[in-house]
Amino acid sequence: MRTIVHRHLGKVVAGAAIAVAGTAVMVGVTLPGSAGADDSGGRGAGEQAQQAAGQSQAQGQGAVQPGVVEQAPSQGDKGKGRDPLTDDETERVEDLALDRQLLRAAEDVEGDKGPQRITVDLAEPEVSELDDPGAPRRAEVSFYDYKEDSLVTRTVNLDTGKVEATDTQHGVQPPLSRDETVEGARLLIADPLGAGLKADYKDATGKALTTPDQLMLNSMVFRASPGGSAALADCGEHRCLRLFVKVKNGPWIDSRDLVVDLSARKVVRIG
Numbered sequence: 001m002r003t004i005v006h007r008h009l010g011k012v013v014a015g016a017a018i019a020v021a022g023t024a025v026m027v028g029v030t031l032p033g034s035a036g037a038d039d040s041g042g043r044g045a046g047e048q049a050q051q052a053a054g055q056s057q058a059q060g061q062g063a064v065q066p067g068v069v070e071q072a073p074s075q076g077d078k079g080k081g082r083d084p085l086t087d088d089e090t091e092r093v094e095d096l097a098l099d100r101q102l103l104r105a106a107e108d109v110e111g112d113k114g115p116q117r118i119t120v121d122l123a124e125p126e127v128s129e130l131d132d133p134g135a136p137r138r139a140e141v142s143f144y145d146y147k148e149d150s151l152v153t154r155t156v157n158l159d160t161g162k163v164e165a166t167d168t169q170h171g172v173q174p175p176l177s178r179d180e181t182v183e184g185a186r187l188l189i190a191d192p193l194g195a196g197l198k199a200d201y202k203d204a205t206g207k208a209l210t211t212p213d214q215l216m217l218n219s220m221v222f223r224a225s226p227g228g229s230a231a232l233a234d235c236g237e238h239r240c241l242r243l244f245v246k247v248k249n250g251p252w253i254d255s256r257d258l259v260v261d262l263s264a265r266k267v268v269r270i271g
Contacts, residue, residue: 115143238263
């Protein structure tokens with residue numbers, strides 16, 4: 001392959017010269033059935049039919065319809081003690097932690113309703129429960145709300161299915177989820193500052209770069225430093241990232257001079 005000159009904003013880097021620091025953590029309600037019973041009490045068919053007709057007429061005149069009760073998520077496979085969370089437990093606590101209020105009020109990385117899911121981890125036991133073999137299993141579920149730029153962490157008791165605590169923090173930036181990393185790459189590809197990345201990809205593969213699926217991606221949170229670019233001053237309060245990009249089955253492409261502000265949905269060049 002010919003040498004790629006530095007006319008592009010991104011530079012192809014051979015081998016694994018870039019030290020990649022990133023993370024990718026990937027972080028379903030069932031309506032109950034109903035059963036009826038014969039409660040005729042020995043009444044004749046004609047009497048029952050007459051009563052049913054009267055009930056139908058009352059309903060047609062605005063009678064209150066029976067409510068539908070939302071059932072808690074199935075418990076599925078359960079771990080014990082300090083065992084890692086099972087897949088069923090992880091799915092269940094995500095559902096339990098995401099109540100309707102949070103679902104309506106928050107936004108995810110793409111601007112859709114509902115917060116961005118970050119992590120689900122087994123919670124540490126309380127001090128009074130350290131020597132208790134029957135202590136309840138709890139999980140901590142973290143979401144990032146892009147509408148308020150806040151980290152919301154909820155502690156769910158796996159035994160009772162109840163949310164026992166909610167903690168909301170601003171200016172706290174946990175490692176990025178896979179969905180956030182992919183959205184950062186999508187924003188970069190669509191931005192004029194992504195022209196160098198696309199040109200280097202074309203040089204390396206002979207094909208046009210149009211989607212993040214064509215790349216291997218890692219990322220790390222970017223925070224503004226004192227005296228840095230004014231355009232990046234909000235990073236830390238905003239959720240910002242730097243991407244480490246690799247062509248699939250190919251070289252690394254250096255894009256470290258570009259920062260994606262996921263909260264503002266913009267790309268900024270450092271320096």
